[in-house]
Amino acid sequence: MSRLIVNRRRFLLGSAAAGSGLVLSGCNQFDFLAQRGNPVRTAMEQANVLTYSAQRALIGDQVLAREYGESEIRQGMKPNGSTEPSTPEYMFLRQANFEPYRLTIKGMVERELSFSLAELRNMPSRTQITRHDCVEGWSCIAKWTGTPLGPVLDQAGVKPGARFAVYHCFDNIQRTLSGDVLYYTSSDLVNAYHPQSILAYGLNDETLPVSNGAPLRLRVERALGYKQPKYLHTIEIVDDLGPFGLGKGGYWEDNGYDWYGGI
Amino acid sequence: MSRDETTNLPAAKGPLVYRQSVWTRATHWVWAICLFFLLLSGLQIFNAHPALYVGQESGFEYDNSVLRIGAVNTPEGPRGRTTLFGQTYDTTGVLGMSGPEASPVYTAFPGAVTIPSFRDLATGRVVHFFFGWIFVGALFVWFLASFINGHLRRDILPAGRDVAGLPRDALDHARFRLHHGRLYSPLQKLSYFIVFFVLFPLIVLTGLTMSPGMDAAWPWLLDLFGGRQTARTIHFGVMVLLVLFFIVHIVMVLLAGPLNELRSMITGWYRTAPGTPREQGDRP
Numbered sequence: 001m002s003r004l005i006v007n008r009r010r011f012l013l014g015s016a017a018a019g020s021g022l023v024l025s026g027c028n029q030f031d032f033l034a035q036r037g038n039p040v041r042t043a044m045e046q047a048n049v050l051t052y053s054a055q056r057a058l059i060g061d062q063v064l065a066r067e068y069g070e071s072e073i074r075q076g077m078k079p080n081g082s083t084e085p086s087t088p089e090y091m092f093l094r095q096a097n098f099e100p101y102r103l104t105i106k107g108m109v110e111r112e113l114s115f116s117l118a119e120l121r122n123m124p125s126r127t128q129i130t131r132h133d134c135v136e137g138w139s140c141i142a143k144w145t146g147t148p149l150g151p152v153l154d155q156a157g158v159k160p161g162a163r164f165a166v167y168h169c170f171d172n173i174q175r176t177l178s179g180d181v182l183y184y185t186s187s188d189l190v191n192a193y194h195p196q197s198i199l200a201y202g203l204n205d206e207t208l209p210v211s212n213g214a215p216l217r218l219r220v221e222r223a224l225g226y227k228q229p230k231y232l233h234t235i236e237i238v239d240d241l242g243p244f245g246l247g248k249g250g251y252w253e254d255n256g257y258d259w260y261g262g263i
Numbered sequence: 264m265s266r267d268e269t270t271n272l273p274a275a276k277g278p279l280v281y282r283q284s285v286w287t288r289a290t291h292w293v294w295a296i297c298l299f300f301l302l303l304s305g306l307q308i309f310n311a312h313p314a315l316y317v318g319q320e321s322g323f324e325y326d327n328s329v330l331r332i333g334a335v336n337t338p339e340g341p342r343g344r345t346t347l348f349g350q351t352y353d354t355t356g357v358l359g360m361s362g363p364e365a366s367p368v369y370t371a372f373p374g375a376v377t378i379p380s381f382r383d384l385a386t387g388r389v390v391h392f393f394f395g396w397i398f399v400g401a402l403f404v405w406f407l408a409s410f411i412n413g414h415l416r417r418d419i420l421p422a423g424r425d426v427a428g429l430p431r432d433a434l435d436h437a438r439f440r441l442h443h444g445r446l447y448s449p450l451q452k453l454s455y456f457i458v459f460f461v462l463f464p465l466i467v468l469t470g471l472t473m474s475p476g477m478d479a480a481w482p483w484l485l486d487l488f489g490g491r492q493t494a495r496t497i498h499f500g501v502m503v504l505l506v507l508f509f510i511v512h513i514v515m516v517l518l519a520g521p522l523n524e525l526r527s528m529i530t531g532w533y534r535t536a537p538g539t540p541r542e543q544g545d546r547p
Contacts, residue, residue: 028380030303033390041386044393051392059480066482068319075324131319131491133475135384137312138321139491222479256385262476263392 036256045258052260061190065221068129068141077142077203079211080134082171085231087180090170098215103199107166107237110157117201117215123147126198134225135257144219145202150193153237158189162237165192166244167218170231173251185229185250186241186259187220196221199232226252227261277535278545280445282527286408290401291528297398298505300390303378305502306371307387313359313371315499319490329496332371334360341367399467405459418447419456425449441519443536458508462501469498 033041085091093101102114127145134140153165164186172180191197198219201208208214213230220228227250241247246254253259283291313332316322331346332354343359345352354360361373374380378390409415432449435442442448447455471477472484472494488494516524520534527533532546 028374030390031379031381034379034381034383034386041389044389047393047396048389050396055474055476055480059476063479065475065479066485072319074320075322078323131475133473133491134312135388137308137473137495138314138316138323139319140323141320222476224475252385256383256389258388258392263471263474 034256048258048260051258051263055260055262056190059222061193062195063222064196065130068131070129070143072141073129073143073204075140077132077212078138078140080225082173082183082230083211085171087170087172087182090231093170093215094210101215101233103216103232104234105152105156105237106234108159108162108239109153109237110159111155113152113156115152120147120152120199120216121201123151126196127202128196128198128219128221130196130219130221132225132228135252135261143202143204144198144200145205146198146200146216146219148195149197149199149218149235150195152199153192153235156237158237161239162189163239164188164237164241164249166236166238166241166249167229167232168234168236169229170233181251183229183231183251184244185227185253186244187223187227191220191223191227194220194222222262224261224263226250226257275537277443277537277539278541278547279532279534280539280542280545281531282445282533283531284408284412284414285531286405286412287414288528288531290405290408293397293401297394297401298509300378300394301398302502302506303376304387304390304394307377307379307382308384308391309499310371310377310382311384311387315496316492317489317496318492319485321492327492330499332358334369341369395467395470402463402467419452419459421449421452421456425452429453439518441515443519443523443534443539445535445539445542454508454511458505462505462508466498466501466505469494469501473498 032038033044035041098117101117103120104112104114106112124147125145126148127143129141129143132140132142149165165188166186167184169183171183173183174181187197196219200213200217200219201215203209203212208217213232216232217230218228218232241249241259245251248254249259250257312321314321314328315330316327317329318327322328328346329348331344333344334341335344341360342353343355343357343361345354345358357373358371360367360369361375362368368374370377370382377387379386406415409419426449428449432442435448436450468484469488471481472488472491478485478491484494485491488497523534
């Protein structure tokens with residue numbers, strides 16, 4: 001009996017010491033979690049898959065993000081990420097006031113289509129005052145005007161079996177020794193067809209400025225900012241995200257951010 | 264069972280009572296681990312934009328901030344600055360600027376209290392959401408089990424006599440006269456009631472309010488907390504309260520007898536004070 005008590009006491013003291021050691025020794029022993037592909041990190045990333053499934057089950061596909069009143073626009077839209085792309089293609093288009101610009105819809109579609117800005121502006125438009133939430137934590141309310149993406153995709157005719165829309169952009173978000181890394185991201189077809197998902201060419205009643213993604217940026221209002229690509233030029237409908245970039249479905253996703261981006 | 268042992272048993276010992284069910288013990292330690300990782304990954308996430316605001320959005324062309332941590336250049340070199348409710352403090356070495364003098368790090372919270380120890384928002388989010396799910400899962404298990412096994416009614420929900428006994432109990436605590444009875448004291452009940460019914464639900468709901476997806480599903484969240492940025496501020500504030508709770512919790516465990524308290528949270532058995540009436544199921 002007394003032996004047991006001593007053992008138990010030792011055990012308790014040991015656990016207390018181990019616990020306080022964990023707290024006191026700082027945290028660089030968890031830095032291994034930052035290694036992309038580390039098995040523990042990969043296991044933890046499954047929580048993001050759970051979040052995606054849970055939110056898709058909970059949130060109706062057509063449910064809208066909150067829209068605000070004019071009086072709640074209290075400042076300009078904060079530019080973030082790329083604000084001045086320097087690729088030759090983009091510089092040329094910008095110099096030509098985006099006249100030669102075309103948005104291309106390709107991949108798993110019945111007809112590959114492309115649209116000029118004038119054609120997109122002539123389609124039915126939607127204007128919405130929404131809150132942009134950055135993954136960093138800040139928010140900014142602005143008014144966006146553009147063409148709903150769903151009907152544009154319907155014109156091209158999305159083939160059965162398609163699962164994702166990949167958004168290709170002009171901006172060189174990262175410049176490396178082996179060349180520019182161009183921005184891209186992707187969404188499921190639920191977000192692509194969401195009524196508030198618009199190809200925006202207007203911001204706060206003016207033409208979308210370069211710093212905010214001219215000539216065209218996608219709004220995906222139920223997701224964070226990095227899921228809302230600026231400087232958009234091609235939408236590719238696919239059933240697999242593997243072939244693009246590092247295979248995670250986007251530039252920031254390839255850098256360890258979650259693909260869903262709804263939280 | 265020898266004569267020796269019975270006579271040597273200090274008469275001044277109360278019975279050993281089975282105080283904590285396996286559900287309480289398991290969820291307790293799961294939360295302890297979760298809150299550790301949630302706190303450190305949460306500070307990493309905060310460092311990505313070290314300012315808190317009141318309202319729907321963050322003011323960049325106007326000021327609606329209540330907390331701002333950063334570094335500024337002064338004639339004497341860079342300094343860490345923290346502005347809280349309009350009051351600015353020099354926090355060099357702790358907030359805004361920390362680390363060795365030769366190679367300071369300009370993060371809001373220092374690397375010693377973030378996961379990872381360097382700036383990595385993506386990893387902070389992976390860790391935060393993983394433990395967030397486990398935290399919420401344990402909360403559901405605990406509420407269900409505690410409702411069924413009576414822990415909620417017996418130990419958490421303050422009854423009329425707990426409210427009546429509160430001033431006396433607070434006075435006793437202030438004099439470090441801690442009671443080791445069969446049940447929680449009024450102050451204990453009230454503390455745990457606030458943690459489980461106010462702080463835990465608040466930190467989960469304000470966390471969800473930061474999700475643009477959840478705001479579409481449950482727009483009442485935005486109205487309840489007065490906007491996404493206010494929710495983010497409340498989330499941070501509740502974190503501070505939980506850290507304070509943790510400190511008081513540890514101090515109370517140390518004062519009340521750390522071995523007995525730890526034993527009760529590991530094995531379930533708790534040594535009561537002398538004179539505690541025996542009941543069936545107790546051990547000597």
